[in-house]
Amino acid sequence: MKKMMLGNEAVARGLYEAGCTFVSSYPGTPSTEITxxxxxxxxxxxxxxxxxxxxxxxxxxxxxxxxxxxxGMKHVGLNVAADPVFTxxxxxxxxGLVIAVADDMGMHSSQNEQDSRHYAVASKIPMLEPSDxxxxxxxxxxxxxxxxxxxxxxxxxxxTRISHSLGSVEISExxxxxxxxxxxxxxxxxxxxxxxxxxxxEVEKHMEELGDWCETADINSVEWxxxxxxxxxxxxxxxxxxxxxxxxxxxxxxxxxIYPLPVAIIQELAExxxxxxxxxxxxxxxxxxxxxHGISVIGKAELSPLGxxxxxxxxxxxxxxxxxxxxxxxxxxxxxxxxxxxxxxxGVFSVLNKxxxxxxxxxxxxxxxxxxxxxxxxMCLCMxxxxxxxxxxxxxxxxxxxxxxxxxxxxxxxxxGITGLINIVYNRxxxxxxxxxxxxxxxxxxxxNPVSGFxxxxxxxxxxNLEVLCRxxxxxxxRVVDAFxxxxxxxxxxxxxxxxxxxxxxxxxxxxxxxxxxxxxPRTVEDCKKCKACLRVGCPALYTVGELIQVDQSxxxxxxxxxxxxxxxxxxxxx
Amino acid sequence: xxxxxxxxxxxQGSILASRILFALYETRxxxxxxxxxxxxxxxxxxxxTTVRAGKTVYSPLIPDGEGDILIALEQIEALRYLNQLKPGxxxxxxIQKIPPMPxxxxxxxxxxxxxxxxxxxxxxxxxxxALTLAKQAGNSKAANVVVLGAASAAxxxxxxxxxxxxxxxxxxxxxxLNRRAFELGKTVI
Numbered sequence: 001m002k003k004m005m006l007g008n009e010a011v012a013r014g015l016y017e018a019g020c021t022f023v024s025s026y027p028g029t030p031s032t033e034i035t036x037x038x039x040x041x042x043x044x045x046x047x048x049x050x051x052x053x054x055x056x057x058x059x060x061x062x063x064x065x066x067x068x069x070x071x072g073m074k075h076v077g078l079n080v081a082a083d084p085v086f087t088x089x090x091x092x093x094x095x096g097l098v099i100a101v102a103d104d105m106g107m108h109s110s111q112n113e114q115d116s117r118h119y120a121v122a123s124k125i126p127m128l129e130p131s132d133x134x135x136x137x138x139x140x141x142x143x144x145x146x147x148x149x150x151x152x153x154x155x156x157x158x159x160t161r162i163s164h165s166l167g168s169v170e171i172s173e174x175x176x177x178x179x180x181x182x183x184x185x186x187x188x189x190x191x192x193x194x195x196x197x198x199x200x201x202e203v204e205k206h207m208e209e210l211g212d213w214c215e216t217a218d219i220n221s222v223e224w225x226x227x228x229x230x231x232x233x234x235x236x237x238x239x240x241x242x243x244x245x246x247x248x249x250x251x252x253x254x255x256x257x258i259y260p261l262p263v264a265i266i267q268e269l270a271e272x273x274x275x276x277x278x279x280x281x282x283x284x285x286x287x288x289x290x291x292x293h294g295i296s297v298i299g300k301a302e303l304s305p306l307g308x309x310x311x312x313x314x315x316x317x318x319x320x321x322x323x324x325x326x327x328x329x330x331x332x333x334x335x336x337x338x339x340x341x342x343x344x345x346x347g348v349f350s351v352l353n354k355x356x357x358x359x360x361x362x363x364x365x366x367x368x369x370x371x372x373x374x375x376x377x378x379m380c381l382c383m384x385x386x387x388x389x390x391x392x393x394x395x396x397x398x399x400x401x402x403x404x405x406x407x408x409x410x411x412x413x414x415x416x417g418i419t420g421l422i423n424i425v426y427n428r429x430x431x432x433x434x435x436x437x438x439x440x441x442x443x444x445x446x447x448x449n450p451v452s453g454f455x456x457x458x459x460x461x462x463x464x465n466l467e468v469l470c471r472x473x474x475x476x477x478x479r480v481v482d483a484f485x486x487x488x489x490x491x492x493x494x495x496x497x498x499x500x501x502x503x504x505x506x507x508x509x510x511x512x513x514x515x516x517x518x519x520x521x522p523r524t525v526e527d528c529k530k531c532k533a534c535l536r537v538g539c540p541a542l543y544t545v546g547e548l549i550q551v552d553q554s555x556x557x558x559x560x561x562x563x564x565x566x567x568x569x570x571x572x573x574x575x
Numbered sequence: 576x577x578x579x580x581x582x583x584x585x586x587q588g589s590i591l592a593s594r595i596l597f598a599l600y601e602t603r604x605x606x607x608x609x610x611x612x613x614x615x616x617x618x619x620x621x622x623x624t625t626v627r628a629g630k631t632v633y634s635p636l637i638p639d640g641e642g643d644i645l646i647a648l649e650q651i652e653a654l655r656y657l658n659q660l661k662p663g664x665x666x667x668x669x670i671q672k673i674p675p676m677p678x679x680x681x682x683x684x685x686x687x688x689x690x691x692x693x694x695x696x697x698x699x700x701x702x703x704x705a706l707t708l709a710k711q712a713g714n715s716k717a718a719n720v721v722v723l724g725a726a727s728a729a730x731x732x733x734x735x736x737x738x739x740x741x742x743x744x745x746x747x748x749x750x751x752l753n754r755r756a757f758e759l760g761k762t763v764i
Contacts, residue, residue, distance in 0.1 A: 165635040166609035311638040325640040332651035333683035335675035337620035
């Protein structure tokens with residue numbers, strides 16, 4: 001039976017069919033839906049962990065117990081999880097352990113464009129890379145087999161266009177997989193230096209065996225073209241783009257395993273074609289492998305390490321003509337993403353902008369507070385850095401404590417803001433941290449987290465009390481402000497910025513897109529004075545007709561922020 | 576190969592529209608691929624979804640200048656992706672205007688002659704008041720399926736195939752609403 005599936009949904013199907021029973025992940029575009037779809041299977045226990053390191057360690061524990069286990073994350077999530085993952089390469093597994101990492105070429109929803117294939121080399125963990133939804137399912141199942149056969153975690157590398165493309169997938173029912181016995185084995189699982197040294201030797205041994213295995217593995221396939229001029233070595237989404245651009249005349253090697261990489265089949269293709277291209281997005285990973293083995297290929301000398309490849313780019317490379325598609329039309333105004341109408345973050349950034357504060361920002365919807373007209377962020381680096389970097393900033397320039405704040409969401413704070421806050425308390429900086437608590441992980445699509453009150457499997461869960469948590473970390477000045485109360489926030493910030501000790505201000509309101517959000521009555525405008533002050537809050541529901549402000553009745557959530565900004569009382573609560 | 580571009584603003588429902596088209600072409604025996612947009616752009620940003628159907632589909636992305644039909648859920652989002660269409664291709668656009676933030680803040684101007692420009696560039700154009708018709712069908716959120724109805728003649732497919740596609744892609748509780756929206760969309764052509 002065939003079913004329409006996103007790449008991520010197909011990975012989840014692969015987990016189900018492989019008999020995987022444990023999934024722990026942290027949301028991150030473009031990997032999020034794997035775990036969401038996995039949670040729909042009754043046979044799979046699936047959870048949102050507090051961060052990727054916790055998730056990977058939990059999956060390791062389940063593998064140790066004998067279950068087939070999985071953790072899925074985005075590329076930068078693997079940076080967080082790297083510590084346990086590198087050493088899990090040494091311990092190996094009991095039940096199969098598979099880690100999916102989804103890269104984001106083109107940075108559709110990420111802060112960098114790192115190439116996670118380097119992690120396979122650095123950690124000595126084999127990596128598979130599917131090129132469509134069907135392979136997402138098939139390779140996930142294969143990854144479990146390889147994991148158990150070679151006693152190693154296995155990476156499945158995805159990308160935005162694989163994770164978020166729909167294709168048809170042939171589905172089947174799982175063959176029963178019995179969990180493996182738990183057997184205490186300190187030499188294998190207690191990674192002291194004395195135990196680690198022989199394990200490292202084991203790693204080198206099985207990677208060599210995997211090198212032999214991949215030479216003949218049918219997931220590394222050769223497709224001979226009608227001519228022998230052009231050969232292409234590629235993998236994943238880049239293969240699909242190359243196949244489209246170079247057509248039936250060229251010959252292809254589609255690599256399903258990208259670490260270790262085969263040598264013989266690439267050498268054979270190189271000998272039979274006039275020109276051999278390596279088509280890979282981001283870094284020269286496969287190209288470097290080819291050159292190391294003395295195979296002459298064309299890659300990054302002609303192609304960019306930036307962004308996604310298009311068929312047009314590759315056609316130009318192949319010397320084909322590409323039609324001119326520019327039209328003499330008005331260039332439409334840009335449409336960047338914006339905070340939603342009714343978003344509880346809008347008022348906060350409006351106040352930060354008004355007070356002209358230096359703001360260390362963080363990862364989430366509220367990163368959009370950096371965009372005009374809110375324009376209230378000075379840096380955004382990675383999960384949790386708003387808190388820890390603020391500390392460093394204040395140590396270097398203590399005088400900035402009076403006019404600097406860190407801004408972090410609830411999920412991001414629980415992910416990796418807490419450790420930064422403890423560091424602020426312990427090493428004594430007079431930092432002021434704002435936690436934007438909308439009680440959900442918003443940007444990735446409203447995943448529950450430890451302040452939501454329920455789990456991924458929709459079971460009730462205790463709610464972490466952020467006030468008590470911060471006080472427990474040693475912050476004595478902790479207060480809660482309604483996120484729609486801009487006057488209250490301004491007053492609170494003035495006091496906390498003046499205080500010579502750490503402070504936490506928790507801004508609380510549910511996300512405007514969740515069911516618990518109480519929609520107010522849409523605003524109406526009477527007797528507008530045309531000052532346009534309200535447009536400074538950057539709400540998409542406000543627009544102008546001529547010079548007069550109007551409120552889009554279908555978009556307005558009735559939060560009332562614009563009414564508070566209007567000095568003339570012209571924006572009123574509708575009836 | 577049939578290449579369909581769906582453009583709009585994050586939250587307008589281009590993903591559902593693309594899934595209906597996936598089901599439509601699959602029931603007709605084609606191989607289909609769709610590239611969706613999730614994540615940050617969905618927060619009111621410009622989104623483009625591509626649908627490709629044929630004997631064999633490799634890339635889910637459409638090469639510039641090879642799109643057959645552009646389905647736009649907002650006016651300037653039609654203008655933005657014209658480069659995807661082949662010369663003389665067809666644009667089916669909602670007349671809805673959603674001013675983007677640079678327009679709201681006064682940094683840019685919303686062009687007022689979008690449809691003249693599209694016709695002037697040599698494309699066939701069908702416009703539809705999708706929002707009004709969607710409200711008439713029962714919910715403004717069904718504007719995406721109204722536009723699909725308007726595009727259905729250009730896209731091909733029998734009534735039975737379309738109904739099967741709607742049933743396959745739309746949640747059962749919203750199926751009747753979307754059937755009404757689709758039928759209202761068809762009335763403009």
